[in-house]
Amino acid sequence: MIDCQDVMKRLWEYLDGELPDEDVAKLREHVAICGRCSPQYRFQIAFLGLVARAAAAQGPRPEFRRRLIAALGSASPPAA
Amino acid sequence: MTERGSDRLREQFEREALVHLDSVFCFARSLTRDETAAEDLTQDTFLKAWDHWRQYTPGTNCRAWLFTICRNLRTRQAERDKRIELADTAELDSLASAALHAALAEPDRDGGFLDMPEFGDALKHALARLPEEYREAVVLADVHDQGYPDIARILGVPLGTVKSRLFRGRRLLQESLLAFAKDAGIVAGGA
Numbered sequence: 292m293i294d295c296q297d298v299m300k301r302l303w304e305y306l307d308g309e310l311p312d313e314d315v316a317k318l319r320e321h322v323a324i325c326g327r328c329s330p331q332y333r334f335q336i337a338f339l340g341l342v343a344r345a346a347a348a349q350g351p352r353p354e355f356r357r358r359l360i361a362a363l364g365s366a367s368p369p370a371a
Numbered sequence: 372m373t374e375r376g377s378d379r380l381r382e383q384f385e386r387e388a389l390v391h392l393d394s395v396f397c398f399a400r401s402l403t404r405d406e407t408a409a410e411d412l413t414q415d416t417f418l419k420a421w422d423h424w425r426q427y428t429p430g431t432n433c434r435a436w437l438f439t440i441c442r443n444l445r446t447r448q449a450e451r452d453k454r455i456e457l458a459d460t461a462e463l464d465s466l467a468s469a470a471l472h473a474a475l476a477e478p479d480r481d482g483g484f485l486d487m488p489e490f491g492d493a494l495k496h497a498l499a500r501l502p503e504e505y506r507e508a509v510v511l512a513d514v515h516d517q518g519y520p521d522i523a524r525i526l527g528v529p530l531g532t533v534k535s536r537l538f539r540g541r542r543l544l545q546e547s548l549l550a551f552a553k554d555a556g557i558v559a560g561g562a
Contacts, residue, residue, distance in 0.1 A: 341485045341490060344491060351409070369421060
């Protein structure tokens with residue numbers, strides 16, 4: 292059995308896919324039926340989505356890309 | 372080395388390493404918080420990666436390898452603040468986040484309001500103000516989808532420290548969002 296306190300402690304690990312397999316099913320079952328934990332679960336998903344969107348990978352300026360490729364082109368081959 | 376051998380290496384480098392230019396630049400910018408410094412750090416990262424390309428094992432997590440180089444260069448560049456390492460506070464931060472949820476999610480318990488554009492801007496500012504050790508863990512996990520073991524290798528810290536820094540970083544971000552939501556009158560308690 293897993294209680295609400297355990298779910299709150301381990302929710303991020305679960306969402307990060309880092310929870311041991313044996314705990315995943317227990318947490319999933321609890322969240323599915325618990326009126327206290329399921330909004331928390333959906334909120335954390337929305338929060339992590341916001342972080343990913345807000346800080347999404349934006350590339351460098353095109354001039355920088357060209358400068359880097361030129362610098363690599365004139366660099367010596369990798370050391371053996 | 373023959374010219375042909377060198378060309379083959381360059382093709383392999385372009386295919387496996389250079390495709391991650393945007394990610395490395397994004398990570399470098401999260402470390403430096405400055406476009407020009409991020410470009411310099413990115414260039415140094417790729418030049419070093421090319422110089423050590425024979426040490427890379429093809430088919431492994433090249434992005435994590437590049438992040439490691441980038442982060443090591445940055446560490447050497449800047450004299451870092453010596454912060455007191457957190458003990459195992461990961462669970463405490465998870466619980467604190469649950470308490471924060473109660474206040475922050477007042478208007479919508481599922482957090483649907485986080486889709487509002489102003490929260491994106493608020494989060495960007497909060498992320499930029501986050502201490503570097505937390506910011507790099509959050510960016511690696513939540514933007515670049517790196518798992519805890521890869522982040523531990525990139526940052527050169529134990530797994531428990533990855534969790535502590537990541538969870539503390541997320542909690543601090545949520546606190547900033549709560550302050551923003553109060554100021555904006557989205558939840559009660561503002562000025």
